[in-house]
Amino acid sequence: MTTESNVAPETPLETTAVATAALSATRPLYWSVRRELWENRSIYIAPLAAAAVVLFGFTVHALVRASRTRTVRALDPAQQYAAIVMPYSMAATMIMVTALVVGAFYCVDALYSERRDRSILFWKSLPVSDLMAVLSKASIPLVVLPLIAFAASVATQLAMLVLPVRGVGTGMQWTAPPLLEMWFVMIYGLTVHALWHAPLYGWLLLVSAWARRTPLLWAVLPPVALGVVERIVFQTSHFASLMRYRVAGAMTEAFDLKPKGGAMIRLTQLDPLGFLTSPGLWVGLLFAAAFLAAAARLRRRGEPI
Amino acid sequence: MPCIEARGLRKVFGTTIALDGVDLRVEEGRILGLIGPNGAGKTTALNAILGLTTFQGELKVLGRDPWTERDQLMRDVCFIADVAVLPRWMRVSQALDYVAGVHPRFDRPKAEGFLAKTAIKCGSKVRELSKGMVTQLHLALVMAIDASLLVLDEPTLGLDILYRKQFYDSLLNDYFDRTRTIVVTTHQVEEIQHVLTDLMFIDRGRIVLECSMEEFESRYLEVMVHPEHVAAARALQPIHERQVFGRSILLFDQADRHQLTALGDVRTPSIADVFVAVMGNRVAEAAPGAAR
Numbered sequence: 001m002t003t004e005s006n007v008a009p010e011t012p013l014e015t016t017a018v019a020t021a022a023l024s025a026t027r028p029l030y031w032s033v034r035r036e037l038w039e040n041r042s043i044y045i046a047p048l049a050a051a052a053v054v055l056f057g058f059t060v061h062a063l064v065r066a067s068r069t070r071t072v073r074a075l076d077p078a079q080q081y082a083a084i085v086m087p088y089s090m091a092a093t094m095i096m097v098t099a100l101v102v103g104a105f106y107c108v109d110a111l112y113s114e115r116r117d118r119s120i121l122f123w124k125s126l127p128v129s130d131l132m133a134v135l136s137k138a139s140i141p142l143v144v145l146p147l148i149a150f151a152a153s154v155a156t157q158l159a160m161l162v163l164p165v166r167g168v169g170t171g172m173q174w175t176a177p178p179l180l181e182m183w184f185v186m187i188y189g190l191t192v193h194a195l196w197h198a199p200l201y202g203w204l205l206l207v208s209a210w211a212r213r214t215p216l217l218w219a220v221l222p223p224v225a226l227g228v229v230e231r232i233v234f235q236t237s238h239f240a241s242l243m244r245y246r247v248a249g250a251m252t253e254a255f256d257l258k259p260k261g262g263a264m265i266r267l268t269q270l271d272p273l274g275f276l277t278s279p280g281l282w283v284g285l286l287f288a289a290a291f292l293a294a295a296a297r298l299r300r301r302g303e304p305i
Numbered sequence: 306m307p308c309i310e311a312r313g314l315r316k317v318f319g320t321t322i323a324l325d326g327v328d329l330r331v332e333e334g335r336i337l338g339l340i341g342p343n344g345a346g347k348t349t350a351l352n353a354i355l356g357l358t359t360f361q362g363e364l365k366v367l368g369r370d371p372w373t374e375r376d377q378l379m380r381d382v383c384f385i386a387d388v389a390v391l392p393r394w395m396r397v398s399q400a401l402d403y404v405a406g407v408h409p410r411f412d413r414p415k416a417e418g419f420l421a422k423t424a425i426k427c428g429s430k431v432r433e434l435s436k437g438m439v440t441q442l443h444l445a446l447v448m449a450i451d452a453s454l455l456v457l458d459e460p461t462l463g464l465d466i467l468y469r470k471q472f473y474d475s476l477l478n479d480y481f482d483r484t485r486t487i488v489v490t491t492h493q494v495e496e497i498q499h500v501l502t503d504l505m506f507i508d509r510g511r512i513v514l515e516c517s518m519e520e521f522e523s524r525y526l527e528v529m530v531h532p533e534h535v536a537a538a539r540a541l542q543p544i545h546e547r548q549v550f551g552r553s554i555l556l557f558d559q560a561d562r563h564q565l566t567a568l569g570d571v572r573t574p575s576i577a578d579v580f581v582a583v584m585g586n587r588v589a590e591a592a593p594g595a596a597r
Contacts, residue, residue, distance in 0.1 A: 027406060027407070028406070028407040030406070031402075031403055031406030031407050032407070034402075034403075034406070035399070035403050038394070038395065038396075038399050039392065039394055039395075114392075117392065117393065118387065118389065118390045119390055119391065119392040119393075120390075121386035121387060121390040122386075122390045122391055122392065122443075124355075124357065124379075125355075125379070125383060125384045125385070125386065125447075126379065126404065126407050126408055127376065127379040127380045127407065127408060127409075128407050129375075129376040301358070301359075303357075304390075
């Protein structure tokens with residue numbers, strides 16, 4: 001009883017202290033991320049534009065080709081399922097690929113443009129540390145873009161349900177696509193790809209913090225040159241396959257795509273355990289952390305160019 | 306505790322010595338003018354104070370090492386590094402939101418009050434504002450931050466005379482309260498003469514003159530000498546002489562005021578004239594045999 005009464009008054013104090021500390025760290029982070037969205041409106045406009053294009057494309061397709069899709073009826077159940085799901089899956093894929101491209105271009109520019117337009121001197125005059133600035137920029141491709149891509153995909157798929165864009169035309173008994181399952185797979189796919197691609201974004205941010213001009217060339221040419229030199233000197237292509245593995249490896253590491261050719265990914269094809277035990281994931285995350293730390297150090301000394 | 310204290314501050318870029326053993330002490334509540342020719346090391350010194358660059362030697366700002374403790378220091382230090390560093394894409398309202406979001410000592414109503422006195426609209430983007438208005442905006446943001454040290458590096462470069470005057474007026478009237486410290490560099494020396502409490506000349510990485518404005522006024526005297534007394538005045542070893550409308554104006558360092566009064570009209574020289582004299586003599590010393 002006495003111990004309880006002794007402990008009780010202390011706990012709220014500690015929690016407030018912890019909460020204040022957490023608040024003082026999250027507040028600058030929150031505003032730093034918001035300011036990235038103000039500056040780079042393509043972060044949300046591009047995925048929304050992709051969604052609009054996809055919707056438009058499928059609407060036109062459905063109107064023009066409505067007669068031909070009747071042949072779907074002749075397909076076996078598995079193929080019917082694929083035909084129903086395909087447009088929804090394709091729409092989501094296009095939006096997510098757009099988000100990937102936007103994320104890469106954003107990273108190349110993020111720490112370069114603030115030096116070029118001299119605004120780095122303004123950002124540095126405020127109590128936001130260089131690490132905080134770099135982390136807020138890294139969170140755009142790692143957190144914000146996946147969330148936006150997910151929201152845009154879900155909205156597009158719901159619109160497709162309402163619009164006559166079912167891929168399979170009238171006449172056939174209408175089957176609802178397994179949207180909940182698709183959304184779950186989408187969340188999983190976005191998460192594993194963000195983690196898998198983290199070192200790539202880290203590299204782009206590092207080059208962006210370092211290059212005095214043309215960061216895009218500095219980001220792309222050295223790895224390409226390394227691959228070419230390896231090919232000429234040793235007649236091998238380990239580096240090239242390493243790069244390919246880093247770009248596309250999440251599909252093989254995080255999904256169990258045994259039935260080849262079956263492009264539709266279902267819940268049963270997810271392989272989270274295989275992903276988490278893949279050394280490629282953890283080595284990649286180590287590289288990502290090193291690249292981001294180096295980018296923060298470079299920004300520390302960064303001057304207008 | 307002095308606001309800024311440096312001993313043997315040194316900074317070398319390759320073969321160029323930007324700062325060559327600078328000793329510096331700025332007490333709280335002063336307005337220091339750091340004056341020097343281009344490339345003298347002013348900006349390097351300010352960058353070291355602001356933790357924007359590494360340095361050799363000892364430097365403490367508000368009791369902290371600006372390079373290793375920069376993140377904590379920036380809560381108490383504010384700076385305008387140059388005109389036109391506000392991001393051009395930003396809206397005025399976004400600038401207010403952002404600074405309010407990240408700076409615990411930002412007083413938003415105060416900044417809005419400053420802006421209300423200008424022609425700046427909240428919805429405007431920085432790129433739509435004139436250069437003078439961008440400076441006004443930046444000053445409004447900075448003055449609403451309760452900082453102990455404010456550093457201004459060429460804050461009025463490229464502004465017309467009205468904006469420049471207004472800038473220093475609002476700095477003095479609305480911001481400076483004798484507990485804050487301000488360090489300012491500028492080439493428009495004559496405009497800040499009445500603003501400063503302390504003065505420092507820097508040349509080729511070294512401090513060549515350091516004094517308070519009271520000392521400056523008692524130490525330097527300028528005499529417009531009557532033509533018949535020119536020879537006598539020259540015998541008192543002026544540090545500089547120039548001709549204006551056919552009359553000689555001689556500048557004296559630590560001369561007897563009564564003695565000078567007999568020779569002509571005595572007045573306090575402008576910082577610019579003392580600067581020219583001191584720098585001119587340094588050039589002459591550096592190149593012996595050359596004309597004065």
